[in-house]
Amino acid sequence: MKLIIAVVQDRDSNRLSQALVWEHIPVTKLASTGGFLRAGNTTFLIGVDDDRVEKVLEIIRKNSQVRKGWMTPHMGGGNEGDGSYPVEVQVGGATVFVLSVERFEHF
Amino acid sequence: MKLIIAVVQDRDSNRLSQALVWEHIPVTKLASTGGFLRAGNTTFLIGVDDDRVEKVLEIIRKNSQVRKGWMTPHMGGGNEGDGSYPVEVQVGGATVFVLSVERFEHF
């Protein structure tokens, strides 16, 4: 038995949650915040048998990996027509810890 | 030293918390949500010496185990006198992970 603790961005949280539930993997979610730029994120607690760890990591990777996005820096501010074009940014990403569980109980 | 991570339903949270404090077992509680039907739950972090793990598991079991409850499915909805009777449902339950703590500090 392993406990997987995964910190993902809020924007990926629902999608990841649904993907895990779809595979019948129970999750517990906690609202969290990050120390650097990642303001809002979600911490997942996922308990799985050893032989399903790879599967869960694959699901997390697919649903939260860093990917390209577009952001318009001046969007919503400044005057229009000021030469503000969308720029490419990185979004997403997950930090994942796999811990060994000494004992697991379900009451 | 062990770290016990226990996810219990919100309705059991206060009772469990009080039972642990009564035994002088410090707890940290985090608001959490579950992936399946268990919308609101509480995640307990409980640090204990190895020889108290059984005691804590017993307290968690007693205060959060699955038990029978009654729910009236149409309560608050539909027209009255429509033959809506209470049905028996299962409530409660806890998911518990016991982790080995490599080092413990209290500043």
Next chain:
Amino acid sequence: MKLIIAVVQDRDSNRLSQALVWEHIPVTKLASTGGFLRAGNTTFLIGVDDDRVEKVLEIIRKNSQVRKGWMTPHMGGGNEGDGSYPVEVQVGGATVFVLSVERFEHF
């Protein structure tokens, strides 16, 4: 790789967070509550390489250790000039668990 789980009082949380970020140590913070008197606290999740554990513990200790403070018991209540003087109290403190991480992934 270790996962450090540190529970600190809310009043120390921002200072600790900034001290860790200053050292380029990523943190995830979760709002939590304590079972005894410590109403509001913050749970830090900090993943670090083994050789940085001491450094992180030192930063936590410096930014959250129990220290003397002053509190005026009747401050804001009662009538003035009632003989209410500041009293010395203990503030701060941190509970820290260091766990071994079996596997770490960053997507």
